[in-house]
Amino acid sequence: xxxxxxxxxxxxxxxxxxxxxxxxxxxxxxxxxxxxxxxxxxxxxxxxxxxxxxxxxxxxxxxxxxxxxxxxxxxxxxxxxxxxxxxxxxxxxxxxxxxxxxxxxxxxxxxxxxxxxxxxxxxxxxxxxxxxxxxxxxxxxxxxxxxxxxxxxxxxxxxxxxxxxxxxxxxxxxxxxxxxxxxxxxxxxxxxxxxxxxxxxxxxxxxxxxxxxxxxxxxxxxxxxxxxxxxxxxxxxxxxxxxxxxxxxxxxxxxxxxxxxxxxxxxxxxxxxxxxxxxxxxxxxxxxxxxxxxxxxxxxxxxxxxxxxxxxxxxxxxxxxxxxxxxxxxxxxxxxxxxxxxxxxxxxxxxxxxxxxxxxxxxxxxxxxxxxxxxxxxxxxxxxxxxxxxxxxxxxxxxxxxxxxxxxxxxxxxxxxxxxxxxxxxxxxxxxxxxxxxxxxxxxxxxxxxxxxxxxxxxxxxxxxxxxxxxxxxxxxxxxxxxxxxxxxxxxxxxxxxxxxxxxxxxxxxxxxxxxxxxxxxxxxxxxxxxxxxxxxxxxxxxxxxxxxxxxxxxxxxxxxxxxxxxxxxxxxxxxxxxxxxx
Numbered sequence: 001x002x003x004x005x006x007x008x009x010x011x012x013x014x015x016x017x018x019x020x021x022x023x024x025x026x027x028x029x030x031x032x033x034x035x036x037x038x039x040x041x042x043x044x045x046x047x048x049x050x051x052x053x054x055x056x057x058x059x060x061x062x063x064x065x066x067x068x069x070x071x072x073x074x075x076x077x078x079x080x081x082x083x084x085x086x087x088x089x090x091x092x093x094x095x096x097x098x099x100x101x102x103x104x105x106x107x108x109x110x111x112x113x114x115x116x117x118x119x120x121x122x123x124x125x126x127x128x129x130x131x132x133x134x135x136x137x138x139x140x141x142x143x144x145x146x147x148x149x150x151x152x153x154x155x156x157x158x159x160x161x162x163x164x165x166x167x168x169x170x171x172x173x174x175x176x177x178x179x180x181x182x183x184x185x186x187x188x189x190x191x192x193x194x195x196x197x198x199x200x201x202x203x204x205x206x207x208x209x210x211x212x213x214x215x216x217x218x219x220x221x222x223x224x225x226x227x228x229x230x231x232x233x234x235x236x237x238x239x240x241x242x243x244x245x246x247x248x249x250x251x252x253x254x255x256x257x258x259x260x261x262x263x264x265x266x267x268x269x270x271x272x273x274x275x276x277x278x279x280x281x282x283x284x285x286x287x288x289x290x291x292x293x294x295x296x297x298x299x300x301x302x303x304x305x306x307x308x309x310x311x312x313x314x315x316x317x318x319x320x321x322x323x324x325x326x327x328x329x330x331x332x333x334x335x336x337x338x339x340x341x342x343x344x345x346x347x348x349x350x351x352x353x354x355x356x357x358x359x360x361x362x363x364x365x366x367x368x369x370x371x372x373x374x375x376x377x378x379x380x381x382x383x384x385x386x387x388x389x390x391x392x393x394x395x396x397x398x399x400x401x402x403x404x405x406x407x408x409x410x411x412x413x414x415x416x417x418x419x420x421x422x423x424x425x426x427x428x429x430x431x432x433x434x435x436x437x438x439x440x441x442x443x444x445x446x447x448x449x450x451x452x453x454x455x456x457x458x459x460x461x462x463x464x465x466x467x468x469x470x471x472x473x474x475x476x477x478x479x480x481x482x483x484x485x486x487x488x489x490x491x492x493x494x495x496x497x498x499x500x501x502x503x504x505x506x507x508x509x510x511x512x513x514x515x516x517x518x519x520x521x522x523x524x525x526x527x528x529x530x531x532x533x534x535x536x537x538x539x540x541x542x543x544x545x546x547x548x549x550x551x552x553x554x555x556x557x558x559x560x561x562x563x564x565x566x567x568x569x570x571x572x573x574x575x576x577x578x579x580x581x582x583x
Contacts (some may be wrong), residue, residue, distance in 0.1 A: 003044070005044065066096075082101065082350065083105070085104075090106075092125075104135075106136050107138075107139075111143060116139035135153050135353050136151045137156075139159055161275050161334050174247050187251060194223060197225045197260055197264060202308050206311065214233050216235045217234070217237065218245070252281055255272075257270045258285075261286060268288060269294075274333075284314040286304070296555070343474045404567045407520040417511060419455045421440065421455065422497045422515070423436045423471060424470065424518070444476065459488075459497070460490045468488065494524055498529055502533045512536070518546060523574065524573055548562075
């Protein structure tokens with residue numbers, strides 16, 4: 001069995017620091033989060049992005065979970081499992097849909113739509129989960145009424161009790177826990193999370209009106225209890241291991257369930273009810289709907305306090321009780337509601353569902369096969385149509401040119417100290433020698449127009465001859481005096497173009513330049529100058545006509561693959577430069 005720990009229905013906050021620390025600790029106990037707890041039981045403690053309702057995070061988390069789960073299943077030869085889930089989130093649904101399963105069971109233990117603002121968002125995915133589940137178990141009548149709207153396979157199974165653990169402690173002479181030795185009796189005890197559903201005003205009333213009683217709360221603090229902590233006869237013992245609970249409950253005089261009556265608690269079957277009863281303890285509760293249904297079945301075994309006064313009187317009555325028959329009856333009721341009994345009933349339902357599904361699959365094999373082929377064909381048609389649309393958008397519309405537009409920078413030239421030309425190397429075409437000709441012509445044009453008296457050719461590329469030498473020869477042949485040309489022949493990339501050109505500019509005392517390069521190269525150049533050439537004023541004057549980036553249509557096509565590759569390479573280079581710290 002593989003148990004996957006909760007991936008959450010909300011983003012964590014400061015109050016979850018302990019849980020986060022534990023999750024990371026559990027993750028590193030195993031291999032990629034999976035550890036063996038006992039023979040036949042493995043636990044996966046995943047670390048995922050804590051944004052359960054983000055589409056991007058959901059996709060990333062899906063990849064994380066699938067990679068680990070699929071590898072574990074392969075290594076363990078684990079196939080066609082029965083999948084059982086308590087969590088109806090989107091990522092849970094993704095995992096479920098990705099597993100080739102024998103059966104799907106959803107155990108609904110909470111009405112998330114009313115539990116919290118963030119948890120409301122699981123409503124849609126829960127509806128989907130209910131519709132595809134082969135069996136649905138719920139813990140209360142209210143949850144049954146909620147789920148039955150989406151599934152006709154709903155059965156009520158309230159929380160049970162591990163009766164053997166409690167019975168063993170109940171019939172054995174044990175010493176009171178250390179935490180209770182100094183607390184005077186009678187002890188009115190509560191086990192569970194001290195959360196916002198606990199009626200703190202009721203607890204305060206009870207403690208102040210029964211000052212001779214000790215009110216002991218066992219469980220994690222999940223809400224503000226400052227107003228209660230200052231009352232002398234209220235004790236908070238904190239979270240305890242489950243193995244410690246039987247002896248703690250054994251030393252209670254009375255057990256209580258002091259919940260508020262809200263839309264949320266109308267769905268709640270208190271998890272500790274049967275544990276209290278397993279120890280034979282009298283139980284006092286507020287009028288929760290599930291407690292009333294429980295009383296209807298078991299002849300008012302729980303005392304209900306509909307208001308603070310009735311609740312206090314119920315405690316008084318329970319403390320006066322001296323009836324072994326009632327104590328015995330409580331333990332018998334707990335035994336009826338043991339997890340062993342629950343699991344036996346659940347197992348029968350699951351076995352029947354598996355058998356029914358197998359019979360149905362045999363009967364529907366032909367229809368299922370046709371559905372499979374039709375679905376596959378439909379997916380292929382959609383995929384082909386999507387590819388065709390994408391192909392059309394890329395090659396027959398100006399979409400790529402629109403996406404490339406941010407790469408361009410064009411300034412109006414005016415007089416400057418020098419014209420700096422960054423040569424092409426392999427350039428945007430990816431082929432040697434195809435980048436420099438147009439750049440040299442642009443530089444010569446600017447020189448002859450009187451915008452600068454000096455030209456710097458920067459490139460460390462060598463193609464038979466060093467590229468700057470070839471560029472100089474071409475410029476001289478076009479009428480530029482050789483003495484007006486300076487060569488920088490060490491740069492191997494744009495970053496070094498800027499770096500080495502900057503050194504020349506500083507040595508010459510030149511502060512303003514006209515920068516010539518490919519039009520779609522200018523953004524990267526400008527980002528590098530902003531990083532390491534801030535003192536130089538740069539006017540970006542790219543080549544006016546690029547044969548490589550020509551927009552001429554060919555057979556109605558707006559762009560070719562080489563041009564797309566060049567634009568993609570430029571964006572990739574910017575990302576790489578950012579990663580390297582060049583920009």
